[in-house]
Amino acid sequence: MKLGAPVDASLSAAQLSLFPLPVLVYDPVTLRVLEVNDVALRWFGHQRETMVGSQVIDMVANDYVDRMMGYIAGLSDTDWSSGEWQLRRADGSCFEARSFSRGIEWEGRRARLAVVEDLTEPRRHMRALEESEQQYRATMGAALVGVYVLQDFRFRYVNPELCRYFGYSADELVDKLGPLDLVVAEEREYVREQLARRARGEPGHPFELTGLRRDGSHFPFMVFGAPSTWRGQPASVGTVFDLSEIKAAEDRIRQLAYFDPLTGLPNRSLLEDRAGQVLVRAGRDRRAATLMFIDLDRFKTVNDSLGHLMGDQLLRLAGQRLRDSVRLSDTVARLGGDEFIVLAPDTGAEGAVRLAEKILEVFAAPFDLDDRELTISPSIGIARYPDDGKDFPALLQSADIAMYQAKREGRNGFRMFSIEMNAPILESLLLETQLRRALDHGQLSLVYQPMVDIASGRIVGAEALLRWQHPQHGEISPVRFIPVAEESGLILPIGEWVLEQALGQVQRWRAAGHPDLVMAVNLSALQFERLNISNTVLRLLDHYGLPGSALELELTESVLMEDAERAVAAMLNLADRGVRLSVDDFGTGYSSLAYLTRLPLAKLKIDRSFVRNIPSDASARSVARTILDLARSLALEVIAEGVENEAQLLLLREWCCDQAQGYLYSRPVPARAFEALLRAATLPPQMQA
Numbered sequence: 001m002k003l004g005a006p007v008d009a010s011l012s013a014a015q016l017s018l019f020p021l022p023v024l025v026y027d028p029v030t031l032r033v034l035e036v037n038d039v040a041l042r043w044f045g046h047q048r049e050t051m052v053g054s055q056v057i058d059m060v061a062n063d064y065v066d067r068m069m070g071y072i073a074g075l076s077d078t079d080w081s082s083g084e085w086q087l088r089r090a091d092g093s094c095f096e097a098r099s100f101s102r103g104i105e106w107e108g109r110r111a112r113l114a115v116v117e118d119l120t121e122p123r124r125h126m127r128a129l130e131e132s133e134q135q136y137r138a139t140m141g142a143a144l145v146g147v148y149v150l151q152d153f154r155f156r157y158v159n160p161e162l163c164r165y166f167g168y169s170a171d172e173l174v175d176k177l178g179p180l181d182l183v184v185a186e187e188r189e190y191v192r193e194q195l196a197r198r199a200r201g202e203p204g205h206p207f208e209l210t211g212l213r214r215d216g217s218h219f220p221f222m223v224f225g226a227p228s229t230w231r232g233q234p235a236s237v238g239t240v241f242d243l244s245e246i247k248a249a250e251d252r253i254r255q256l257a258y259f260d261p262l263t264g265l266p267n268r269s270l271l272e273d274r275a276g277q278v279l280v281r282a283g284r285d286r287r288a289a290t291l292m293f294i295d296l297d298r299f300k301t302v303n304d305s306l307g308h309l310m311g312d313q314l315l316r317l318a319g320q321r322l323r324d325s326v327r328l329s330d331t332v333a334r335l336g337g338d339e340f341i342v343l344a345p346d347t348g349a350e351g352a353v354r355l356a357e358k359i360l361e362v363f364a365a366p367f368d369l370d371d372r373e374l375t376i377s378p379s380i381g382i383a384r385y386p387d388d389g390k391d392f393p394a395l396l397q398s399a400d401i402a403m404y405q406a407k408r409e410g411r412n413g414f415r416m417f418s419i420e421m422n423a424p425i426l427e428s429l430l431l432e433t434q435l436r437r438a439l440d441h442g443q444l445s446l447v448y449q450p451m452v453d454i455a456s457g458r459i460v461g462a463e464a465l466l467r468w469q470h471p472q473h474g475e476i477s478p479v480r481f482i483p484v485a486e487e488s489g490l491i492l493p494i495g496e497w498v499l500e501q502a503l504g505q506v507q508r509w510r511a512a513g514h515p516d517l518v519m520a521v522n523l524s525a526l527q528f529e530r531l532n533i534s535n536t537v538l539r540l541l542d543h544y545g546l547p548g549s550a551l552e553l554e555l556t557e558s559v560l561m562e563d564a565e566r567a568v569a570a571m572l573n574l575a576d577r578g579v580r581l582s583v584d585d586f587g588t589g590y591s592s593l594a595y596l597t598r599l600p601l602a603k604l605k606i607d608r609s610f611v612r613n614i615p616s617d618a619s620a621r622s623v624a625r626t627i628l629d630l631a632r633s634l635a636l637e638v639i640a641e642g643v644e645n646e647a648q649l650l651l652l653r654e655w656c657c658d659q660a661q662g663y664l665y666s667r668p669v670p671a672r673a674f675e676a677l678l679r680a681a682t683l684p685p686q687m688q689a
């Protein structure tokens with residue numbers, strides 16, 4: 001305290017009352033309050049008598065007393081000094097304050113004047129401001145969009161997300177770079193124009209730009225700026241949103257909506273769209289267009305036997321081959337499964353034939369599937385605009401029908417649609433659709449026809465035969481629907497269902513007192529082609545706890561000849577477990593009999609076309625006898641089917657034919673009726689030998 005310094009100001013009590021702020025006058029030595037104004041009394045909540053005479057440090061919060069003492073000691077007589085404290089009211093409550101002090105002359109003696117400013121409100125405001133600033137920064141820092149403040153074409157503020165988008169640090173951007181540095185060259189003019197508008201105070205609208213990252217790479221983003229101020233000067237603030245993921249998702253959605261995920265080829269929707277455009281142009285310019293329906297032959301077999309992964313790979317490669325065979329302006333689409341479409345604008349009949357030949361040619365080379373080679377042929381149906389259909393659905397149907405025809409004609413070929421094909425193929429398409437439903441809707445059932453031992457007249461087995469009770473058309477003959485089931489591959493689930501039903505039935509009959517009864521089941525070529533047919537059969541036998549000898553599988557000669565190697569392997573597997581294999585319709589198929597010696601066969605079935613005529617026709621008799629001799633020399637059993645009368649039976653018995661089957665004994669009947677036949681210990685009179 002510089003007590004010796006001259007004091008250049010004197011104040012009176014009256015003057016104190018002029019101050020709008022609390023004012024205290026105190027003795028710098030004793031620290032006693034000499035005078036206060038009314039404002040101070042109000043503020044500190046004291047009576048004049050208690051405040052005047054007390055020490056100034058009584059008005060200071062305990063923590064600040066020492067600081068206050070030091071401050072007072074250093075005060076100058078002539079200059080204003082200020083300090084900030086917590087001051088204490090009469091009721092003990094404290095408040096933040098700033099005091100301005102200087103020396104004065106008071107009633108002829110040196111004194112100190114203290115003017116007090118309450119900082120409670122300003123501090124509260126400042127704290128609120130700091131908090132808000134902190135929140136703002138935290139929000140901007142955590143924002144999942146880029147935020148910037150722009151002034152004079154330079155960034156003044158950027159949040160971390162914006163830095164991340166463009167690959168810069170905030171230091172590299174703020175005050176150094178502007179929006180023009182962050183977009184590709186072609187868009188700078190546009191950005192400049194937008195910035196000028198914002199600078200004129202025009203509100204913005206969101207727009208898309210192509211961002212230029214620090215590393216030179218590009219990405220799409222959306223920006224939305226609005227006029228604002230920064231540190232009191234005009235500026236614009238804006239948000240930036242990276243559109244990369246949204247664009248990628250859009251692309252993915254478009255891809256899924258219009259492209260087949262397996263092959264990447266256009267799907268049906270895109271094909272339909274393109275076909276619409278092609279046909280409109282073709283109609284307007286009177287030009288031709290071709291639509292081809294391509295189905296891979298026996299794809300289902302490949303898929304089932306080699307597995308779906310291989311099947312998928314094959315489909316991808318096949319799609320690629322098709323794509324490579326056509327012009328850029330042509331569309332190759334995948335409808336699903338193994339069905340592909342080629343849509344060729346400006347292509348008439350001649351061009352279509354050339355294209356079909358080319359496709360057949362490229363498919364002739366084997367496909368490389370990992371470590372194995374596989375050849376698969378296509379069947380191609382061709383429909384031409386406008387003759388075979390004036391719109392896409394009509395053309396597709398015509399091409400589909402033509403493709404069916406190509407398949408029927410032996411596969412690996414093409415066929416142009418002709419109006420005559422329509423009716424029968426449409427019918428079979430319809431049948432296929434209904435047959436698909438038949439299995440699920442319980443419209444299929446089995447009937448059983450007895451196989452009779454000719455010598456004893458005893459029923460030794462039953463042949464399971466499939467029946468389809470159509471809800472509208474009544475019973476549909478297997479002669480009609482089995483070929484459709486085979487063609488469409490439906491025979492696989494249907495055939496498995498037949499096997500399961502038939503084995504379940506024979507198990508119940510065996511358990512009910514006919515322990516040696518054999519069940520004969522017809523197998524189609526397609527079922528037999530499956531590598532796992534033996535697995536299916538053995539699994540079902542195990543499931544029902546049956547020995548292999550309870551089952552007889554009837555295979556046609558053509559099944560055996562079509563893929564002899566595979567047939568041999570599967571047959572050996574089945575024969576090992578005691579399953580009996582019989583050749584159905586024997587004599588109607590291939591003349592080569594060499595396979596008979598190679599296969600583990602148990603039985604031959606003389607086709608009913610020979611049996612029918614044996615009493616009257618010498619050549620039928622001779623065929624039947626030859627079959628019997630052949631069977632005997634190969635130690636095979638023989639059963640004659642279609643035995644309808646006594647004359648036929650007499651001859652068969654005379655030739656020592658083992659078994660017979662036919663209307664003479666019984667038509668194929670439902671299980672209940674068959675049980676009645678089994679129960680009759682002796683057969684009806686006409687059945688007795």
Ligand SMILES: Nc1nc2c(ncn2[C@@H]2O[C@H](COP(=O)(O)O[C@H]3[C@@H](O)[C@H](n4cnc5c(=O)[nH]c(N)nc54)O[C@@H]3COP(=O)(O)O)[C@@H](O)[C@H]2O)c(=O)[nH]1
Nearest residue numbers: 465466478479482498522523524584642643644662663668
């Ligand atoms: N793959 C499968 N094929 C099957 C299945 N169920 C039947 N079929 C095949 O359908 C064809 C026609 O069968 P269906 O109409 O049942 O005719 C059979 C008999 O009813 C008939 N038959 C029997 N006895 C006589 C007779 O005395 N006269 C006469 N005119 N017809 C008679 O013969 C058919 C039995 O043939 P087959 O199988 O050759 O023993 C037929 O090719 C069936 O194979 C099936 O589940 N799967």
